[in-house]
Amino acid sequence: MGLSSSSHSCAKQASRAANAASMPLLGGICSRLHHSARSLNLISRGTAAAARRWGPPSPQSAATKHPVRLSSGEANGAKRVRRQMNRPQDGRQATDMALASIMSVIQRTLPRLGVLSSSFSANRKFSLFSGSGSATQWSKVVSDAEKIVGYPTSFMSLRCLLSDELSNIAMQVRKLVGTKHPLLNTARAFVYDSRNNLQMRGLVVLLISKAAGPSKSSDDMFQHDMVSGIHASQRNLAEITELIHTAFLVHRGIVNIGELKTCDGPVKDMQFGNKMAILSGDFLLANACTGLADLKNSKVVELVSSSIGDLVQGIYYENSFLPEKNTFTDDIGIANWMEHIFLSHGSLLAKSCQAAMELAKHDSEVQSMAFQYGKHMSLSYKLNADLQPFINGKYKGSSFSLNSAPVVLHQDSVGREAWMQQIKEAQLKGNLIDLAKIEEAIKAGKGVASAIDLCRYHGDRALSTLQCFPPSEARTALENIVYAVTRLS
Amino acid sequence: MVKRWLIWCNNPHSAVRVMRPFFSAFISSSYRFLHTGTRACCYSKTHSEAKYKDPFKLGSSDLKTLYDDIKKELFNTTKELKDMCEYYFDGKGKAFRPMLVVLMARACNTHYNNFREVHPAQRSIALVAEMIHTASLVHDDVIDGANARRGKQTVNQIWGERKAVLAGDFILSAASVAVARIGNAAVISILSQVIEDLVRGEFLQLGSKENENERFAHYLEKTFKKTASLIANSCKAVSILACPDPKVHEIAYQYGKNIGIAFQLIDDVLDFTSCADQLGKPTAADLRLGLATGPVLFACQKFPELNAMILRRFSLPGDVEQAWQYVSESDGVRQTTFLAQRYCSEAIKEISKLQPSPERDALIQLTETVLTRDK
Numbered sequence: 001m002g003l004s005s006s007s008h009s010c011a012k013q014a015s016r017a018a019n020a021a022s023m024p025l026l027g028g029i030c031s032r033l034h035h036s037a038r039s040l041n042l043i044s045r046g047t048a049a050a051a052r053r054w055g056p057p058s059p060q061s062a063a064t065k066h067p068v069r070l071s072s073g074e075a076n077g078a079k080r081v082r083r084q085m086n087r088p089q090d091g092r093q094a095t096d097m098a099l100a101s102i103m104s105v106i107q108r109t110l111p112r113l114g115v116l117s118s119s120f121s122a123n124r125k126f127s128l129f130s131g132s133g134s135a136t137q138w139s140k141v142v143s144d145a146e147k148i149v150g151y152p153t154s155f156m157s158l159r160c161l162l163s164d165e166l167s168n169i170a171m172q173v174r175k176l177v178g179t180k181h182p183l184l185n186t187a188r189a190f191v192y193d194s195r196n197n198l199q200m201r202g203l204v205v206l207l208i209s210k211a212a213g214p215s216k217s218s219d220d221m222f223q224h225d226m227v228s229g230i231h232a233s234q235r236n237l238a239e240i241t242e243l244i245h246t247a248f249l250v251h252r253g254i255v256n257i258g259e260l261k262t263c264d265g266p267v268k269d270m271q272f273g274n275k276m277a278i279l280s281g282d283f284l285l286a287n288a289c290t291g292l293a294d295l296k297n298s299k300v301v302e303l304v305s306s307s308i309g310d311l312v313q314g315i316y317y318e319n320s321f322l323p324e325k326n327t328f329t330d331d332i333g334i335a336n337w338m339e340h341i342f343l344s345h346g347s348l349l350a351k352s353c354q355a356a357m358e359l360a361k362h363d364s365e366v367q368s369m370a371f372q373y374g375k376h377m378s379l380s381y382k383l384n385a386d387l388q389p390f391i392n393g394k395y396k397g398s399s400f401s402l403n404s405a406p407v408v409l410h411q412d413s414v415g416r417e418a419w420m421q422q423i424k425e426a427q428l429k430g431n432l433i434d435l436a437k438i439e440e441a442i443k444a445g446k447g448v449a450s451a452i453d454l455c456r457y458h459g460d461r462a463l464s465t466l467q468c469f470p471p472s473e474a475r476t477a478l479e480n481i482v483y484a485v486t487r488l489s
Numbered sequence: 490m491v492k493r494w495l496i497w498c499n500n501p502h503s504a505v506r507v508m509r510p511f512f513s514a515f516i517s518s519s520y521r522f523l524h525t526g527t528r529a530c531c532y533s534k535t536h537s538e539a540k541y542k543d544p545f546k547l548g549s550s551d552l553k554t555l556y557d558d559i560k561k562e563l564f565n566t567t568k569e570l571k572d573m574c575e576y577y578f579d580g581k582g583k584a585f586r587p588m589l590v591v592l593m594a595r596a597c598n599t600h601y602n603n604f605r606e607v608h609p610a611q612r613s614i615a616l617v618a619e620m621i622h623t624a625s626l627v628h629d630d631v632i633d634g635a636n637a638r639r640g641k642q643t644v645n646q647i648w649g650e651r652k653a654v655l656a657g658d659f660i661l662s663a664a665s666v667a668v669a670r671i672g673n674a675a676v677i678s679i680l681s682q683v684i685e686d687l688v689r690g691e692f693l694q695l696g697s698k699e700n701e702n703e704r705f706a707h708y709l710e711k712t713f714k715k716t717a718s719l720i721a722n723s724c725k726a727v728s729i730l731a732c733p734d735p736k737v738h739e740i741a742y743q744y745g746k747n748i749g750i751a752f753q754l755i756d757d758v759l760d761f762t763s764c765a766d767q768l769g770k771p772t773a774a775d776l777r778l779g780l781a782t783g784p785v786l787f788a789c790q791k792f793p794e795l796n797a798m799i800l801r802r803f804s805l806p807g808d809v810e811q812a813w814q815y816v817s818e819s820d821g822v823r824q825t826t827f828l829a830q831r832y833c834s835e836a837i838k839e840i841s842k843l844q845p846s847p848e849r850d851a852l853i854q855l856t857e858t859v860l861t862r863d864k
Binding site: 248258271282287289290294296302305308 | 565649650659672681
């Protein structure tokens with residue numbers, strides 16, 4: 001596979017550099033590289049098998065009773081898996097399924113930057129941009145960017161994924177197959193849902209590290225550990241960012257036991273799913289913590305730790321807008337909305353970008369610019385995602401969050417009373433709301449246009465921060481990411 | 490599985506040796522044991538303790554504003570999240586860890602340059618230790634589906650599991666920020682180790698070993714990771730902030746490790762001997778969770794029938810009651826207490842290597858408190 005050969009050659013390159021400089025540090029990295037290259041090879045074979053089993057969803061399987069989507073690929077394999085689906089309680093056969101879902105977790109956190117893309121991008125669709133010409137555009141932006149940052153990042157994630165703890169989880173999670181616990185969906189989403197799938201945050205951290213280059217103040221010795229213009233510590237930081245993001249994807253999927261309905265299946269399953277979700281999330285967070293500590297820079301530890309706190313607060317706000325809560329009556333206002341979204345969707349990337357600059361000893365001016373890029377890019381990205389149901393034909397009639405940007409902006413523009421009236425008109429029996437009706441009302445108003453403006457505004461702000469870096473292919477890649485995110489047609 | 494438990498075999502009081510029944514022969518009569526194994530409820534303190542000066546007094550001046558300071562670290566703008574995070578910092582906890590940490594700080598400072606006060610950075614460690622402990626409690630309660638702790642409802646019981654997990658994450662992040670602000674790379678690395686140990690300990694709890702000897706080592710390793718690592722490493726962290734001598738760091742770590750394991754062993758004993766009112770949580774909770782702790786593992790020697798129950802994690806109806814019965818008819822509680830006592834003497838041996846100071850003596854005294862506590 002391309003992946004192992006590329007990391008091998010990088011390892012060799014680094015190994016030569018280490019011999020030349022006889023630096024123990026580099027030697028350590030090299031042995032890590034060699035080791036990881038072997039494990040990567042191993043894993044990539046595994047993931048290829050998993051990919052065969054877990055390829056793109058076929059329509060008929062999506063409609064099956066069990067929330068499992070299957071590949072229409074290998075006929076025999078598919079038949080086998082379909083049999084398993086009908087009998088998820090069958091322990092031995094369920095193991096295969098569980099392994100496949102675990103492989104998907106592994107695949108997700110795998111260093112897919114530039115590595116798995118060769119084997120996976122063909123199957124990978126970016127739902128965020130699919131249905132329009134920008135899908136291919138986005139893939140191109142990403143794959144170009146991946147090439148720029150050189151060899152894959154997530155060696156640490158690999159180490160933690162190959163650990164006893166996660167194999168333990170793999171053994172346990174099979175019990176969840178056939179239940180409705182969200183952990184299973186999260187694991188599945190790592191394969192299907194590209195919005196979660198893409199290690200966008202890690203990629204941006206690497207690109208901005210490369211765009212900023214070595215700082216003027218740093219000495220030559222310090223620059224020796226750079227590979228493809230990126231310090232080893234910055235690569236570790238990129239992985240930590242992804243670890244934290246993944247941990248919270250998992251922790252977001254905890255179920256409130258007290259609110260379960262009978263249709264959700266046995267309480268015991270849900271309790272077990274919660275247990276697995278907490279443990280795996282905590283495990284990823286603990287790895288992020290030790291990884292941060294290894295960076296030996298207390299400012300970076302403080303920055304990234306505080307972004308974990310931000311993330312919690314952001315998710316907290318996000319949860320208070322869950323559809324079942326019926327909080328559509330809340331008058332939040334776009335300013336508060338932006339603040340909440342920064343916490344849940346922007347802070348981690350903004351602070352990681354800043355931390356990457358701190359690791360290369362860049363001054364506070366550059367650090368602030370990197371922070372601003374991360375912040376505005378994330379906000380623009382989130383606005384784009386929120387806009388999709390309103391501007392993309394493919395999403396017609398699909399559900400959208402009443403806490404998404406166009407809805408909030410619509411509310412701001414028509415005023416509270418008119419909005420409450422519209423909600424009232426769309427109200428069906430019980431507490432249900434006719435989303436299609438609301439969608440029409442929003443499309444008739446200014447909400448969508450304002451959201452597009454806002455998306456572009458933040459895109460422009462992100463672009464302007466990049467001016468502090470010298471022109472380079474990494475800077476161009478960061479610009480292209482913004483262009484792809486703000487293209488809304 | 491990595492056989493990390495091997496470290497225990499280097500310990501003179503290793504699991505394997507302790508497992509040998511001959512130990513029960515020389516249980517010293519000078520120690521009051523918590524229980525004789527009957528299911529008597531509400532054990533009351535005797536007055537023999539009164540002769541010990543309360544070791545908690547010495548450190549209390551440093552901890553007056555402990556909970557207020559923790560609340561400052563937990564600052565956030567969401568009322569409900571704030572309430573959740575502050576829920577266990579109500580001043581009703583024992584604050585055992587912060588107390589131990591400040592006493593250790595003063596003992597090390599005195600040892601190094603006769604400075605008896607606590608440095609601000611060392612005091613931060615006391616806060617952080619309590620915060621990490623609380624964050625892990627919040628997550629553990631969700632994992633175990635617990636509904637009562639310290640005599641009140643658990644966070645997950647009141648606010649639901651989703652929010653409880655987030656609250657735990659928030660406390661942990663606040664603790665990490667506080668550690669980072671101390672600005673010492675060694676301290677950051679030591680405390681990140683604690684977080685990793687806590688998670689790994691939780692994973693160890695998921696599995697059990699078939700082999701009896703391995704099972705005991707597994708239990709002790711889990712005990713170290715889930716309880717003692719936090720105490721040992723916070724002790725080490727304050728010693729690093731006190732002086733540059735690695736010998737002192739090792740003394741602090743060893744003391745913390747040994748008293749930490751003893752602390753948890755007694756906790757496991759109390760699960761059998763104390764009544765629900767005293768503990769603030771239901772008794773035999775461990776058995777109900779499918780966990781075989783010290784008393785059960787010791788009882789196994791007399792009642793091999795327990796083996797099958799341990800392997801099926803007391804999952805059949807009547808298992809919990811039957812296991813309880815076996816434990817009370819065996820020497821399990823006494824032997825576990827004795828083991829805890831051995832760990833405490835090891836802790837005393839370690840801490841006695843420091844220069845004498847009232848705080849050092851208080852730390853020695855603290856081991857007694859650990860052994861005789863009833864909640």
